[in-house]
Amino acid sequence: MLILTCPYCGVAADETELAPGGEAHLTREGPGSDDDAFAGYLFHRENPKGVHFERWRHAMGCGKWFHAARCTVTLEVFGTYAAQVTEPPRAIRDAVSARRPGWRWRDLT
Amino acid sequence: MSEIATALGGARSDGLCTVCEVPPLGMIQIRADLGATAVRDAVAEGAGVAVPDVLRATTEQGRTLCWFSPDEVLLILPRGEAPSALSALAEAMEGHHHLAADVSDMRAVLRVEGRAVRDVLAKLTPADMAPGAFPPGSVRRTRLGQIAAAVRMVEDETVEILCFRSVARYAFDLMTEAAREGGAVGYFDREA
Numbered sequence: 001m002l003i004l005t006c007p008y009c010g011v012a013a014d015e016t017e018l019a020p021g022g023e024a025h026l027t028r029e030g031p032g033s034d035d036d037a038f039a040g041y042l043f044h045r046e047n048p049k050g051v052h053f054e055r056w057r058h059a060m061g062c063g064k065w066f067h068a069a070r071c072t073v074t075l076e077v078f079g080t081y082a083a084q085v086t087e088p089p090r091a092i093r094d095a096v097s098a099r100r101p102g103w104r105w106r107d108l109t
Numbered sequence: 110m111s112e113i114a115t116a117l118g119g120a121r122s123d124g125l126c127t128v129c130e131v132p133p134l135g136m137i138q139i140r141a142d143l144g145a146t147a148v149r150d151a152v153a154e155g156a157g158v159a160v161p162d163v164l165r166a167t168t169e170q171g172r173t174l175c176w177f178s179p180d181e182v183l184l185i186l187p188r189g190e191a192p193s194a195l196s197a198l199a200e201a202m203e204g205h206h207h208l209a210a211d212v213s214d215m216r217a218v219l220r221v222e223g224r225a226v227r228d229v230l231a232k233l234t235p236a237d238m239a240p241g242a243f244p245p246g247s248v249r250r251t252r253l254g255q256i257a258a259a260v261r262m263v264e265d266e267t268v269e270i271l272c273f274r275s276v277a278r279y280a281f282d283l284m285t286e287a288a289r290e291g292g293a294v295g296y297f298d299r300e301a
Contacts, residue, residue, distance in 0.1 A: 008179050009163055014235035017252050060252040062178035 002070075007080050009062040021055030024067050025087055025106075049073055051096055051103040053088055056080075069096055113188065116217040116277035124288035126223030128281060131269070134218060135191030137184040139198065141207035144179065148205050155201030155209075156184045156194065166248045166261055175248045175261060175271075183259075183271075188213060217277030219270040221284055226268050227297035229288045230260065238297065240265075254283045 002015040011017075022045075029041040046052065052072045057065045067085070069078040069092050078099060079092045088096075088108065096103055103109065113133045121129040139156065141148050149160045158174040160182065161167040166175040172194075173185040186194055191211050198209040221229065227238040236251040237243060243262055250259045256279060258272040272280045 011164070011236075011249070014252075017235055060257040061250045063181075063250075064178060 002075055002077070004056055004066075004068050004070075004077060005080050006058040006061060006064065007066050007082050008064040009058065011058070011061055013058055013061055017058065017060040019057040019059035021057055021065060024053040024055045046105060048105060051078075051100050051105050053105060055083070071100070116274045117281055120281055122281070122285040122288070124285065124290050125225040125293055126221050126229050126284075126288040128219055128221050128284045128288060130277070130281065131218045131220050133188045133213070135186045135188040135194070135211070135213045136216060137186070137191060137194055137198065138181065138210045138212045138215075139184060139207065140181045140209075141202065141205060142180055143182065145205075148202075148207070151201045151205055152182065152198075152207075155198035156182075157197070158184070161248075164248055165246055167246075173261075175259065177248075177250060177259070183212075185218075215274060216271050217274045217280070219272075219277075219281060219284060220263075221268045221270060221288070222266060223288070224266055224300070225288070225293060225298045226266055228294040229284070230268065231296065232287045232292075232294070233283060234258075234260065236260065240297065253280060256280060 003012050004018060005012045026041060029038045050071055050073055052070060054068050055065060056068050065083040066080055067083060068080045069088060070076060078096045081089055081092050115130055115133055117130045119130050139152055141152060143149055143160060153160050156174055158169045158172045159167045161174055161176045163176055166173055171187060175183045177183050191213055195209060195211055202209065231238040233253050234251050236249045245262045245264050248259060248261045256272055256276045258270050258280060261269045263269055270280060
């Protein structure tokens with residue numbers, strides 16, 4: 001069972017209280033973007049075995065979207081952070097580094 | 110004026126806990142940036158109740174303000190006071206970006222009373238029902254069986270459940286079933 005702490009209400013929310021929102025930090029390509037960029041936005045995902053960054057929504061609780069950094073193999077949660085960022089904050093990346101030295105996700109390390 | 114009907118017509122069941130639907134209440138949804146002090150003060154002034162902390166409810170003179178999310182609180186008050194409270198809020202909140210809507214008919218409220226209330230709820234929700242984690246005055250929006258609901262600890266052995274009116278029957282049946290005689294857990298209520 002995955003338990004994520006909602007950064008907005010501080011509740012350690014059980015998986016059944018949350019709704020998954022897929023991979024985090026996608027750039028939304030809109031009108032005017034070229035086909036490759038749009039296809040990438042639409043279809044291409046990291047789908048990693050290991051460190052991953054995801055969007056989740058505290059659907060049954062405060063209703064807010066937030067981000068989570070976790071390991072897809074062990075379900076270890078490195079941390080959760082607010083939705084209003086375009087990449088994981090330093091503190092979260094440090095927390096991941098402490099547990100998974102040498103991790104890589106897209107161009108983040 | 111038509112008669113106000115609650116979702117379940119005041120249904121009631123007795124078991125380990127008493128489950129009953131409360132008579133019609135007034136409810137006003139308030140959405141605003143509660144992180145800003147000026148906005149908080151305006152909400153408190155308009156609602157006539159202090160703005161609660163995260164996951165808490167405050168009650169003053171028959172009115173309760175429940176924390177619902179970082180930008181949402183629910184004002185629960187006697188049904189007849191809703192229209193005047195709405196205009197008081199509009200006046201107090203003027204100049205602040207906000208929404209205040211009369212949602213009195215949107216939700217059903219179940220009152221669950223009894224020594225086993227924490228045990229009964231713990232069967233249905235992932236929320237921590239331990240007295241230390243969920244003392245009286247707490248509010249938690251969570252999952253109850255298959256639906257979303259808000260649980261408010263009113264007193265030590267009294268809980269109010271707010272759910273959407275459309276799922277009121279499900280919530281009532283679920284609570285009744287969980288509180289049926291013979292289903293005592295005896296985890297929080299050691300004397301069971």
